Amino acid sequence: VDQRSDEALVRAVRAGEIAAFDVLYARYEQRLFGYMSRLVDDRALAEDLFQDVFFGVLQDRTFDPTRGRFSAWVFTVARNRCLEVRRRATARAAAAGPPVPEPERVDDVVDSHARVRAAMDRLPEGQRQLLMLKQVGELTYEEIAGLLGIAEGTVKSRVHAATKAFRRQLGDPT
Amino acid sequence: MNCEACQERLIDHVHHELDDEQRRAVASHLGSCGDCARAYCRLEADLAGIAPAHADVPRPEVRAALRERVERRFTRPLLVRLFAPLARPIPAYGLVIALVVGLAPALWFALDPGDVGPRRTSDEPRLLDYDATRTPLVHDDVL
Numbered sequence: 001v002d003q004r005s006d007e008a009l010v011r012a013v014r015a016g017e018i019a020a021f022d023v024l025y026a027r028y029e030q031r032l033f034g035y036m037s038r039l040v041d042d043r044a045l046a047e048d049l050f051q052d053v054f055f056g057v058l059q060d061r062t063f064d065p066t067r068g069r070f071s072a073w074v075f076t077v078a079r080n081r082c083l084e085v086r087r088r089a090t091a092r093a094a095a096a097g098p099p100v101p102e103p104e105r106v107d108d109v110v111d112s113h114a115r116v117r118a119a120m121d122r123l124p125e126g127q128r129q130l131l132m133l134k135q136v137g138e139l140t141y142e143e144i145a146g147l148l149g150i151a152e153g154t155v156k157s158r159v160h161a162a163t164k165a166f167r168r169q170l171g172d173p174t
Numbered sequence: 175m176n177c178e179a180c181q182e183r184l185i186d187h188v189h190h191e192l193d194d195e196q197r198r199a200v201a202s203h204l205g206s207c208g209d210c211a212r213a214y215c216r217l218e219a220d221l222a223g224i225a226p227a228h229a230d231v232p233r234p235e236v237r238a239a240l241r242e243r244v245e246r247r248f249t250r251p252l253l254v255r256l257f258a259p260l261a262r263p264i265p266a267y268g269l270v271i272a273l274v275v276g277l278a279p280a281l282w283f284a285l286d287p288g289d290v291g292p293r294r295t296s297d298e299p300r301l302l303d304y305d306a307t308r309t310p311l312v313h314d315d316v317l
Contacts, residue, residue, distance in 0.1 A: 016250045018241070025237060034228040047232045051240050059247060116227035134189060135224040141191050156186070163185050167220050 007065035013058055021058070028054070028071075032078060035136045039082035040089075049085060053078045072143035075133060079147065119169035127162035134159055175203045180210045188218050 002023040004012070012020035032054070037046035056077065057063060063073045120128050133139050133147070141159065145152040180203045186192050187200045204211045250258070 013244065013248055016248050018245050018249060021241060021244045021248075025240070029231050029237070030229040031225070033232050034225075034230040037230050038228050043230075047236045050232055051236055051243075054240060055243050055247075058244060112223065113227040116223040120224065120227070131221075131224060132228065135221055136228050141189075156191070159189065160185050163217075163221065166224075167217070170220055 006070035010058065010063070010065045010070055025054070028074065031136055031138070032074060035075065035132055036078050036082055038132060038136075039079065040085055045085065049078070049081055053081055069143065071137065072139055072147065075137040075139060076147045079129075079133075116170070119166055119171075122169045123162065123165055127158070127165055130155070130159050130162045131166055175199045177203075177207060177210055180204070180207070181213065184210075184214055184217055187214070188221055 002009070002020075004020075004023070006024060006027065009020040009024045013024065033046060033050050036050050036053070037043055040046050040049065053074065057070075057074050060077075063070070120131065123131070130144065133144050139147070141152050141155045144159075145155045148155070180200055183192060183196060183200050187197065192200065204214055
């Protein structure tokens, strides 16, 4: 198992070590794609965006591996990209008329993952985003504050509120 | 730390956002208070479900396509790779070491030439132990 940090792996990929890409990809495949897939709510689109974002952050020299964590950078880029695409999609949908509701998946009801997803779905967008960044992206309060452009204390209080709201939705109030 | 203070910090504790001192205090309280420990376990279990519930992987084709793009962009040509060690910057201390190693023998001989025979004077022959006035060895009366 490669013990190098994400930042060291980015440097190695940029220096031409393709094996480092494999390690980096394995670390982010689930987390980043899960996050993006959730944001855009379209698997095929998420796959395209995932490719673009991952390749983009490796190529983009504005990310300096000696300053800041790679995970914070990549999640920031992914979030911005997904929100941009979502805004465009919303504008297109508004022009096209009301959406056709999808049939509910009955088999998911007994699934514990579906229960968690349902609880997350019932949260306001902001709270859902925060919990995704914290739990899926594994970002720190400080990194989330930088990403959202708000104070760290605000992030902390919002994460607390989001956590409590999520547990209420899950049926397990504190 | 009492239960109320511990409960207030449980969310930050689960999210690994407490400083060392607070983390130790909460951990110590959790070790001695069953109610708080149960509350902590429930909270941790609830939050731990979020990541797996949203974990999803793209199709293998996505990885293959991305890898190909990365290879095309970042793999250097063979010649560049062969000469890459030459292009590496030499650290400052490396230069100092090279100078010291290179100059050390010269300094050694300059400061202490050692036992290389009697000092020559200008009228002495240039070769050591060579006497131009002496009969050459071939004329020595051996027999």
